[in-house]
Amino acid sequence: MIAGVPVAKNDEVVIDIIGMNHDGEGVGRAEGYTLFVAGALPGEKARVKVLKTKKQYGYAKLLDVVEASADRVAPPCPIYDKCGGCQLQHFGYDAQLTWKRQHVVDALERIGKLRVAEGAPAGGDHAVVVRPTLGMAEPWRYRNKAQVPVGVTDGALVGGFYARGSHRIVDMETCLIQHESNDDVVSRVKAIGRRLGITAYDEETGKGLLRHVVVKVGFRTGEMMLVLVTNGDRIPHEDEWIAAIREEMPSVVSICQNVNTRQTNVIFGDVTRALWGREVIFDSIGDVKFAISARSFYQVNPLQTEVLYGKTVEYAGLSGQETVIDAYCGIGTISLFLAQHAKRVYGVEIVKEAIEDARVNAELNGMSHVTFEVGASEDIIPAWKEQGIEADVIVVDPPRKGCDPRLLDTILEMKPERVVYVSCNPATLARDLRLLEDGGYRTVEVTPVDMFPHTVHVESVALLVRDFVEL
Numbered sequence: 001m002i003a004g005v006p007v008a009k010n011d012e013v014v015i016d017i018i019g020m021n022h023d024g025e026g027v028g029r030a031e032g033y034t035l036f037v038a039g040a041l042p043g044e045k046a047r048v049k050v051l052k053t054k055k056q057y058g059y060a061k062l063l064d065v066v067e068a069s070a071d072r073v074a075p076p077c078p079i080y081d082k083c084g085g086c087q088l089q090h091f092g093y094d095a096q097l098t099w100k101r102q103h104v105v106d107a108l109e110r111i112g113k114l115r116v117a118e119g120a121p122a123g124g125d126h127a128v129v130v131r132p133t134l135g136m137a138e139p140w141r142y143r144n145k146a147q148v149p150v151g152v153t154d155g156a157l158v159g160g161f162y163a164r165g166s167h168r169i170v171d172m173e174t175c176l177i178q179h180e181s182n183d184d185v186v187s188r189v190k191a192i193g194r195r196l197g198i199t200a201y202d203e204e205t206g207k208g209l210l211r212h213v214v215v216k217v218g219f220r221t222g223e224m225m226l227v228l229v230t231n232g233d234r235i236p237h238e239d240e241w242i243a244a245i246r247e248e249m250p251s252v253v254s255i256c257q258n259v260n261t262r263q264t265n266v267i268f269g270d271v272t273r274a275l276w277g278r279e280v281i282f283d284s285i286g287d288v289k290f291a292i293s294a295r296s297f298y299q300v301n302p303l304q305t306e307v308l309y310g311k312t313v314e315y316a317g318l319s320g321q322e323t324v325i326d327a328y329c330g331i332g333t334i335s336l337f338l339a340q341h342a343k344r345v346y347g348v349e350i351v352k353e354a355i356e357d358a359r360v361n362a363e364l365n366g367m368s369h370v371t372f373e374v375g376a377s378e379d380i381i382p383a384w385k386e387q388g389i390e391a392d393v394i395v396v397d398p399p400r401k402g403c404d405p406r407l408l409d410t411i412l413e414m415k416p417e418r419v420v421y422v423s424c425n426p427a428t429l430a431r432d433l434r435l436l437e438d439g440g441y442r443t444v445e446v447t448p449v450d451m452f453p454h455t456v457h458v459e460s461v462a463l464l465v466r467d468f469v470e471l
Contacts, residue, residue, distance in 0.1 A: 006031040007050045007058065014066055017044045022103060024087035024456040035060045041069040041091060071095035077176050084164040086177065086454040097133040097450060100458040104426045104448045105130050112430030114443060131447040134307050139453035142301045146182040146215045147267055150200045157194045159186060159213055167203060177454060182215045185226060185249055189213050192244045196237045211260060212267050216292060218283030219302045225254040225281045227294045229268065231261055242276045254278045256294045268295060285309065288336045289364050296331050296357050301451045308422065308449045308459060309337040312395060315420045315463035318342050322392040327377035327407060332358030334397055334422070339370045346389065347372045348380045378406035381414065391416045402428025412439040419464040429460055442467040
């Protein structure tokens with residue numbers, strides 16, 4: 001037993017759950033000592049078994065709920081407790097939305113040292129308004145992309161998900177956050193693979209052919225793409241496989257192969273080729289059309305993407321006369337959305353293939369007033385400035401690690417009237433807002449958007465304006 005710690009491994013205790021951490025685990029107290037309990041909800045009294053203790057905190061397993069929260073619901077998914085994909089199905093959806101807003105508020109206050117307004121801020125009061133989380137009317141079946149690892153169980157080809165905290169593949173026929181068509185295609189591909197005697201890749205030995213089945217669906221168009229990720233170039237019975245897929249799945253318009261022979265847990269290798277049909281499928285968000293290739297990054301929840309981008313356009317405050325720079329533009333999704341309301345849009349992205357896709361998408365929508373360039377924002381944007389390109393609005397949508405510090409310096413040098421920050425990580429959002437505030441910007445408003453219902457992830461859009469009061 002650790003000195004000063006009131007519990008030891010294997011102890012069973014009844015504790016009050018006082019909150020929930022960013023991983024969705026209940027936070028409880030045993031004589032003042034913090035225990036994290038997966039599956040426990042704030043406001044509950046729970047009987048738990050201590051699994052592991054450290055000096056400051058420990059982990060415990062939920063044995064039973066002595067007093068349940070009013071927000072507790074029965075998870076509708078039969079494999080919820082085994083799968084790591086969702087973390088919050090046992091938490092009522094309205095309560096999830098409230099918790100996600102609070103998660104953003106906590107990060108802004110603790111990490112960003114920002115003051116969050118209780119109600120609407122009083123005149124001259126520099127407090128940030130955090131809006132209620134924008135959720136979904138139907139928070140199920142929202143994902144347009146499935147990436148399913150394939151393995152062997154009892155000699156049969158299986159595909160599903162990795163059991164929580166492991167690389168053991170559990171076979172799965174249905175996932176309640178996937179579009180139904182994706183479930184259907186994955187299920188049929190597994191059945192055809194079994195019929196043709198296709199081998200599954202074995203991580204231990206590096207042998208076997210099929211590593212992953214990746215399926216994408218266009219929500220608006222219904223078009224589907226199937227990508228077979230293989231450990232080697234040659235697919236046995238390739239013609240039979242393609243014929244069976246085409247016969248059984250008429251909505252599949254693109255069958256691709258991606259070759260990945262590396263011993264890695266990264267899904268895709270470098271080589272992708274179309275085995276049959278087109279190299280892309282089409283979809284649209286709002287009035288903007290997109291071509292999606294096997295490797296394109298495209299938001300996985302198209303319904304909420306429209307909500308997220310609508311809020312981004314609103315915060316950009318465009319009248320049709322502005323020049324906008326979109327840092328981290330990807331395949332041009334936000335750029336093209338903004339271009340509907342702006343005079344000029346410049347997009348920059350470090351991934352060459354994404355910029356190629358972005359240019360195709362601009363052409364697809366007849367948008368000639370959008371320019372895309374490959375490179376790091378912090379290198380390209382200063383070069384644009386030297387060419388006389390001044391931005392009225394800069395939009396950033398960085399990865400989880402947040403903005404590169406040099407990009408934040410570049411924004412402060414460019415002095416746009418507005419900065420719109422789209423974030424998938426409240427902690428790095430809060431950190432970066434603090435740096436922009438210290439450089440003369442004021443965070444006016446933040447709106448959380450629920451892109452991934454039943455998981456702990458939360459996206460946010462923040463509006464910053466230049467504070468003309470000399471600091």
